Amino acid sequence: MNKTSFDETVALGVQLCHTGKEPLYQQLAGQIRKLILSGRLAAGQRLASGRALAAQLGVSRVTVVTALEQLVAEGYVEARKGSGHFAASDLPEAVMQAGRSKVSAPPPAPARPVRHLPVPFQPSGPDMRLFPHRRWARLMQQVWARPCDELLAGPGAAGWWPLRQQIAGHLRAFRAIECSPEQVFVTPGSVESIEILSQTLFEPGQAIALEEPGYAPVRRAFARAGMRLLPVGIDEAGLKVAALSACRPEPRAVLVTPSRQFPSGMTMPLARRLELLGWAAAQGRYV
Known part of the structure; x- marks a missing residue:
């Protein structure tokens, strides 16, 4: 059986509602996810380029890129540098069975060899030339021309409420995490968040598993809290x-960076995420 080309996604039933409440990128991500789970997009199959798919569906390239980035973060799609995007090649059978339709799925594509690409080892060094200085200055001027009282008086211990609302919405859209703004706490950074969690969830001397190699500042934060x-x-x-x-x-808990592991930059596939969650559920541990 010949594998269906993703250039024929319209024929496979991908239809976007331009007048609906759900954003177009979420509609597209959801339909590609269903095609992968049903087997109509075979494991390892290459997806069309963002430009080609945008032209087929009548949407902007930004919409397509955002949808693909979400699927990569979820583990359903793999991004290969210089080659494009591919349907994940190692989804667990349980996940495939849950989304499989009555139509028999084509056989999976053979696994491709892993290419070891050079990785930069200088962290926290973005290209400052890409920062939108003028736009940032204009927005700052607009906000501080008439600042609200809450910005001047302080946002409270949990953070500024409008920001917490936006973060909750972002987590729902890009990480499939259902949470309310009341569950969001804004901190100065990841290290401060780890320090708060260490004092809240753990006792000194308890053990925590971390990726090796991993992010050194987070390790130091756990060490300061007395964790092993x-x-x-x-x-x-x-x-x-x-x-x-x-x-x-x-370990009482395990700390991972699944969407972009530090320092390798890899994305944890869905199969490995489910394996980790299964371990945590069976052992009663935090992730």
Whole structure:
């Protein structure tokens, strides 16, 4: 059976409602996800370019790129530098069965060899030339021309309410996390968040598993809280979940960066994420 080209997505039933309440990129991401789960887009199959897909569906390229970025973050699509986007090649059978339609799926494509690309080892160094200085200055001028009282008096311990609303909406759209603004707490950064969690959820001396290699400032934050650090190796799919059972003492929690592992930049596939969540549920641990 010949694999269906993603250039024929319209024939496969991808239809976007331009007048509906759901954003176009969410509609597109949801329909591509269903095509992958049903097997109509085979494992490892290459997707059309963002430009071609935008032309087919009558949407902007930004809409297509945003949808693909969401699917990459969720693990349904793989982004390969210089080659494009591909349907994930290692989705677990349980996930495929849940989304499979009555139409028989084509056989999966053979796995491609992993290419080891050079990785820059200088963190926290974005290209400052890309920062929109003029736009930033204009927006700052607009806000501070008539600042609201809350901005001047302080946003409160949990953060500014409009910002918490926007963060909750972003998490729903890009990470499929259902949360309310009341559950969002704004901190100065990831290290400060770790320090708050350490004091809230754990006792000094308890163990936590971390990716090796991983983000050093977060490790130091856990160490300051008196936690025992258990480094766990990574492979091309991220943290090795099977190695957690060999950790001594048993970790109370595990810290991972699934959407963009530090410092490798890899995205944890959905199969590995489900494996990690299964381990945490069985052991009663935090992730």
